[in-house]
Amino acid sequence: MPDIRAHLRWVARWVPEKFPDADILVATAWQAACPVASAPARCGKKFYLIQHYESLYHGPPDTVDETYRLPLRKIVISTWLRDIMREKFGGEAELLVTPVDPKLFHPVEVSVESPRPRVLMMYHWYPWKGVADGIEAVRRVKQRIPTLHLVGFGVNEPRERLPFDEFHFNPPQESLAALYSGCEIYLCPSWDEGLGMPSIEAMACGAALVTYDNGGCRDYAWDGRTALVARRRDVAHLAEKLESAVSDHALRSKIAREGMTYVQREFNWERAVDAMEMLFKAREA
Numbered sequence: 001m002p003d004i005r006a007h008l009r010w011v012a013r014w015v016p017e018k019f020p021d022a023d024i025l026v027a028t029a030w031q032a033a034c035p036v037a038s039a040p041a042r043c044g045k046k047f048y049l050i051q052h053y054e055s056l057y058h059g060p061p062d063t064v065d066e067t068y069r070l071p072l073r074k075i076v077i078s079t080w081l082r083d084i085m086r087e088k089f090g091g092e093a094e095l096l097v098t099p100v101d102p103k104l105f106h107p108v109e110v111s112v113e114s115p116r117p118r119v120l121m122m123y124h125w126y127p128w129k130g131v132a133d134g135i136e137a138v139r140r141v142k143q144r145i146p147t148l149h150l151v152g153f154g155v156n157e158p159r160e161r162l163p164f165d166e167f168h169f170n171p172p173q174e175s176l177a178a179l180y181s182g183c184e185i186y187l188c189p190s191w192d193e194g195l196g197m198p199s200i201e202a203m204a205c206g207a208a209l210v211t212y213d214n215g216g217c218r219d220y221a222w223d224g225r226t227a228l229v230a231r232r233r234d235v236a237h238l239a240e241k242l243e244s245a246v247s248d249h250a251l252r253s254k255i256a257r258e259g260m261t262y263v264q265r266e267f268n269w270e271r272a273v274d275a276m277e278m279l280f281k282a283r284e285a
Contacts, residue, residue, distance in 0.1 A: 024047065203260055
């Protein structure tokens with residue numbers, strides 16, 4: 001957010017009594033939920049923006065689960081998360097799917113000299129991001145289609161030697177559209193995602209999505225229509241879907257076209273801003 005010049009004050013621990021007066025107070029991760037819930041009324045309406053089921057990977061499960069029972073108005077970024085709040089915690093949540101910025105993420109003309117098709121995959125140290133699954137799926141497909149060119153990117157550099165044909169370390173956000181547009185396929189092997197922003201960004205730039213059924217993708221990835229979707233953590237099925245995208249140009253083009261159209265139409269930035277403003281202004285909050 002380059003235009004925001006916020007004053008940041010680092011503190012050793014949460015001290016709710018020192019929160020400033022406000023109209024709205026939002027917890028954006030499980031560690032912030034308890035301080036927000038215990039903050040004085042002068043801090044305003046209290047919300048909990050839930051961006052992943054963090055009990056899975058990001059903290060002690062029982063402790064994290066307790067935050068979802070706090071008396072905070074919940075906003076979730078995917079239908080999967082809303083279902084979890086209903087089914088596991090018996091509470092309702094407002095759905096507000098995070099959009100992509102069309103000024104940043106749109107098809108651009110890119111000239112590349114590598115073999116095609118180019119398959120882009122994000123690298124991360126977290127095991128649940130499924131990098132090992134994605135690499136194995138690519139290995140299997142490459143045995144039959146050796147021209148497949150695997151492109152990696154991420155804010156972490158690989159700790160070990162991995163078979164990326166090229167790797168882009170921590171690319172600036174303004175260059176991501178060219179990276180996405182220069183690849184025919186975006187591969188998302190994550191086991192679980194609150195939503196999966198890179199997948200949506202890639203779709204907005206015209207890449208065909210191949211993904212596990214990771215929960216959050218259910219708001220934009222429908223098998224055979226806007227994406228090719230494999231069973232969660234089934235590497236053989238993921239490789240099968242990837243090979244279909246690599247070998248079937250007509251199918252790949254159809255998925256890329258319909259995926260881009262859907263994301264651009266449904267995940268509108270201005271509508272999302274208006275929806276959040278309405279939630280903040282609602283009397284019952």
